[in-house]
Amino acid sequence: MTMKATKITSFIQKYTMVLALVVVTAFFAIRTGGKTLFPGNINNLISQNGYVFVLASGMLLCILTGGNIDLSVGSVVCFTAAIGSVMMKAGANMWVATLAMLAIGLAIGTFQGFWIAKVHVPPFIATLAGMYAFRGFSNVVLQGYQVSISNESFLNIFGGGANCYVPDFIGQMMGREGKPNVTCLVVGIIAVVVYLLLTFRKISVQKKLGISQSVYGQLITAALISIVVVWLTWKLANHKGIPTVLIWICLVVGIYNYVTNRTAIGRHLYAVGGNEKATALSGVNARNVYWFAYANIGLLAGLAGVLTAARAKGIDPTYGEGYEMDAIAACFIGGASAYGGIGKVSGMIIGATLMGVINQGMGIMGVDSNYQKVVKGIVLLVAVMFDVLSKRQKR
Numbered sequence: 103m104t105m106k107a108t109k110i111t112s113f114i115q116k117y118t119m120v121l122a123l124v125v126v127t128a129f130f131a132i133r134t135g136g137k138t139l140f141p142g143n144i145n146n147l148i149s150q151n152g153y154v155f156v157l158a159s160g161m162l163l164c165i166l167t168g169g170n171i172d173l174s175v176g177s178v179v180c181f182t183a184a185i186g187s188v189m190m191k192a193g194a195n196m197w198v199a200t201l202a203m204l205a206i207g208l209a210i211g212t213f214q215g216f217w218i219a220k221v222h223v224p225p226f227i228a229t230l231a232g233m234y235a236f237r238g239f240s241n242v243v244l245q246g247y248q249v250s251i252s253n254e255s256f257l258n259i260f261g262g263g264a265n266c267y268v269p270d271f272i273g274q275m276m277g278r279e280g281k282p283n284v285t286c287l288v289v290g291i292i293a294v295v296v297y298l299l300l301t302f303r304k305i306s307v308q309k310k311l312g313i314s315q316s317v318y319g320q321l322i323t324a325a326l327i328s329i330v331v332v333w334l335t336w337k338l339a340n341h342k343g344i345p346t347v348l349i350w351i352c353l354v355v356g357i358y359n360y361v362t363n364r365t366a367i368g369r370h371l372y373a374v375g376g377n378e379k380a381t382a383l384s385g386v387n388a389r390n391v392y393w394f395a396y397a398n399i400g401l402l403a404g405l406a407g408v409l410t411a412a413r414a415k416g417i418d419p420t421y422g423e424g425y426e427m428d429a430i431a432a433c434f435i436g437g438a439s440a441y442g443g444i445g446k447v448s449g450m451i452i453g454a455t456l457m458g459v460i461n462q463g464m465g466i467m468g469v470d471s472n473y474q475k476v477v478k479g480i481v482l483l484v485a486v487m488f489d490v491l492s493k494r495q496k497r
Contacts, residue, residue, distance in 0.1 A: 119456065123452055126456060126463070129463075130462075133463070134463065138459070139337070141337045142341055143462065144337045144341070145338060145341045145345060146462070147458050147459070149345055149413060151454060151455075151461075152261060152348075152351055152409050152413070153179065153409055153410055153425060155351045155450075155454050157175050157179075157399070157402060158428075158433050158454050159354050159450065160172075160358075160395075160403070161430055161433050162358070162445050162447065163358075163371055163394075163399065164225070164395045164399055165375075165430075165433050165434075165440075166443060166445055168374065168375045168378065169439065169440045169441050170218075170225040170226075171426070171430050172399050173232070174210075174232030174236060174426070175403045175406070175422075176233070176423055176426045177232065177234075178210050178232070178236050178422075179406045179421070179422035179425055180237065180240040180407070180419065180421045181206070181210075182203040182206050182207045182404045182407035183421065183422070184243040184249070185199075185243060186203040186407065186408065187411050188243060188244070189202060190253055190256065196255055200256070203405075203407050203408050203411075207403045208397060208400050210232070210403070211400015212396075212397040214228050215393040215394070215396030215400075218392050218393070219390065219392040219393035219396070225396070240422075244418065246419060248416055249417055249418070250415060251415050251416045251417075257412050257415060259346055260347070260350070260411075260412035261345055261346045266412075267343045268343055269285070269343075270284055270285045272284040281340050282336065282340050283338070283342070283344075285343060286339040286344050289335070290332060290336075291335075293331060297327065297328065298328060301324040305317055305320055347412075350409060354402065358447050359448070370386050372443055374443075375439075375441075375444070377443075410422065428454075431457055431478065432453040432454035433449075433453060434453070434482060435456055435457065435482060435485040436448075436449035436451065436453025437452075437485075440486055453485075457478065
């Protein structure tokens with residue numbers, strides 16, 4: 103194989119899911135006459151999949167420890183949302199209810215992490231038990247009925263009300279409200295400028311340290327990401343602006359990208375998934391790493407419960423079903439290894455977006471929901487098969 107062919111193969115392997123996302127987006131745009139790219143539909147794509155980005159950020163940490171997963175998160179989302187909804191219906195302050203949801207999620211994750219880390223119960227069994235138990239507790243709390251939320255402040259802040267968008271402060275100061283949303287455009291431009299500055303700084307540091315990285319490749323990647331952000335900003339600006347759920351998504355994704363790339367616990371997660379015995383011999387308490395991963399996803403399940411309750415303006419006993427599968431699929435499709443030790447938050451974002459585009463595209467086309475599940479299953483199988491085959495080639 104020639105050097106050029108090797109580079110092309112390496113590029114395709116590295117950006118397979120990115121290319122797949124581009125192809126799938128173009129396919130549905132053509133088949134729906136461009137409807138999937140309407141500003142309103144892009145806004146809906148973000149709002150409908152907010153819980154996927156949040157849960158997948160936590161699920162990625164569990165997968166990094168060795169391909170482990172948490173099957174209970176969907177039930178925990180429903181349980182925490184049920185507690186919060188009942189509290190607000192009874193007159194509790196929205197912030198007290200929100201903190202209660204987060205605290206309960208963290209407590210559940212810590213509890214399940216104890217059995218996994220200290221008692222050595224297999225994660226699949228421990229979280230399967232949690233899936234059944236907390237689904238049952240949700241029914242008990244809700245008494246089998248739906249509970250609605252009428253607190254407008256809660257709905258708007260967490261992405262469920264008609265006004266759950268960042269107000270156009272800049273447009274108001276300029277005396278021109280409407281479309282496009284000026285604040286949204288300014289935020290998008292600032293985000294692009296900051297990202298480009300960080301990219302240039304990263305390239306400069308690599309040169310000083312003598313790290314061999316393709317400068318052109320990084321610049322092309324940065325340019326493409328910047329174009330996508332500007333395009334997305336323009337679309338949102340021509341709808342209602344920045345949905346508040348997008349702020350929560352960016353906050354979670356940003357924090358976990360930093361944790362996995364820049365912190366000691368992030369390095370420990372990759373190390374445990376790569377070789378747990380060697381990691382233990384190097385002085386790292388591998389069991390505590392497991393505990394951290396599962397306590398962490400419990401906290402994010404609580405946040406996903408907050409977002410779900412806000413978007414649905416309440417909760418009923420069926421909410422959260424299948425959420426764990428969406429989060430797991432987003433991670434594996436985004437390049438996380440089924441064996442652990444490999445995976446990035448950026449890849450998870452691509453995986454979650456791809457699943458969202460497929461769901462929305464087929465929904466607009468009127469594809470039966472059962473066939474939608476079939477397609478999602480095939481996409482997940484192909485992604486994991488690609489990972490397995492890549493491992494075999496390396497061996």
